[in-house]
Amino acid sequence: MASETPPNFWGDMPEEEYYTSQGVRNTKSYFDTPNGKIFTQSFLPLDKKVKATVYMTHGYGSDTGWLFQRICIYYSTWGYAVFAADLLGHGRSEGLRCYLGDMEKIAATSLSFFKHVRYSEEYRDLPAFLFGESMGGLATMLMYFQSEPEMWTGLIFSAPLFVMPENMKPSKVRLFMYGLLFGLADTWATMPDNKMVGKAIKDPEKLKIIASNPRRYTGPPRVGTMRELSRMCQYIQDNFSKVTAPFLTVHGTSDGVTCPTSSQLLYEKASSPDKSLKIYEGMYHSLIQGEPDENAEIVLRDMREWIDERVERYGKK
Template identity: 65%
Template sequence: MPPPPNLPPLPPPPPFFWGDTPEHQFYTSQNIRHSSSHFQTPHATIFTQSWLPLSPTQPIKATVFMTHGYGSDSSWCFQKICIAFAQWGYAVFAADLIGHGRSDGLHGYIGDMDKAAATSLCYFCSVRKSDEYKDLPAFLFGESMGGAITMLMYLQSEVNMWSGLMLSSPLFVLPQAMVPSKLHLTMYGLLFGLADTWAAMPENRMVAKAIKDVEKLKIIAVNPKRYTGKPRVGTMREVVRVTTYLQNNFHKVTAPFFVAHGTSDGLACHSGSEMLYEKAATPAEDKTLKLYEGMYHSLIQGEPDDCVALVLADMKAWIDEKAQKFGPQSNGN
């Protein structure tokens, strides 16, 4: 989404969110190893990345598979989360969603979220089941719309495939101001799919409710691979369908989970996270809901540093405890 209109003119983007430092030099300075590649699935070719502790002899606590949000990708500020987990001793893997970043598809278009979930899941499972990682605990992590798609992945997966779920500001309930008009969706639907890819849906500029720190907003806004057009018809149709579907299927969730949400989130209602917590069949001792008073949508990339540190500390405490509790273990095959 484009930045609020009151932002000053933005400078040309640097090569990376951290500036001009070469990738290898930057990752080494963060004590991690990084790699990227393209992965062929039955649906599309997707761009994938990994972040691991710098020392190849350091024991890996667990694997974490991360999914970014709408219009974003895994290569800009989202990887701040990936880097943090790798620094804690986890092997982290991420993929750009279909229609996002460097993956196949029309930019900003997800006309079938079940397919999008299955595509990323294909890559995640190939790593999860590999000889190197099959005996370690494995967690799915999703942010914003990526949280909804992560939940779809979980529901598509084999029983006991995942040791737990971690969700940051998941999109389970749309704010009323962002719910697309049924009239618009019906009118476009009458065009027999011809309008599905149109960037024609009304846009409520609520990014100011996503990023609290203005300096961080400036960095996010110059991401060269961020989708900045109006929402595409099919993407919004799927958001409406999938959020309703997930609300009706939260009772099927039995895995441990951690969900973090700001109470001033203007892009994804925290009531959706509360609904998951209430309806999930996960044992009470294995589910955690953290509501952060006054925080906006982007908890790691967009809040002041002290708030970011608080959220990351809560995430680390939860995954460290669960990784120790559940691993090493097989994936149930």
């Protein structure tokens, strides 16, 4: 008989006990938006003064629970108040599973929660950073474009999706044929599935844990999702020069899900006077949850150095 999946990636330990053992306090709640309820979490350091806030967005088919929250916990233990939301159609948020037919609306929905916290009395005077992993990097960039100038102190991207890899690009013929159905096919889960999770995770033990996430979307991609991701990648590439905020973008050379070109083009074309690019030789897509610990530690150290330095540099009002 197959063993039951434990309620959390760490096993059966009660949540509060686990978070306390990690040095953070976790809260979960739902946030009402005009587009539906989204599930949100916060991770606050237990024994450190909060020096800035970080707003995190997960990748395609994932959610803010399970292993993604490891990233949230790391940042929190460095002295950051971390807020994360399941994208519409993902995890415990409302919406058709993994349907991303309107990415700008999906980005705006998470952004409404992030702004609510960003401008709250407790946090409005602190530096604030957006963080996006994989397709969450694309959503994060859209949030940045939708925000008032100067709202964000900096941006952090982990293996962002700004350039569609050739093997992920939807066939124009297929999209055209579905388009003839007057949008009826937009939500159909009928696009070719390239089984991305195996190409994202290098560490076999971590792959097992990630694959056992009960909230992970495992169906084929929806027609409208692939159409929209393709369109939005082009939109972002056309607007790289509008990026003026300080940013760090990181990518592995052996990423089988998003092209390292995504990070390289952003670095080359952005107008930001303060921009940083880190490329890791031989690393896969999931740089923090999916690499062996010694590799993940290199990435985390680089991220920590970067964000701590920006808080020092830009945080004094």
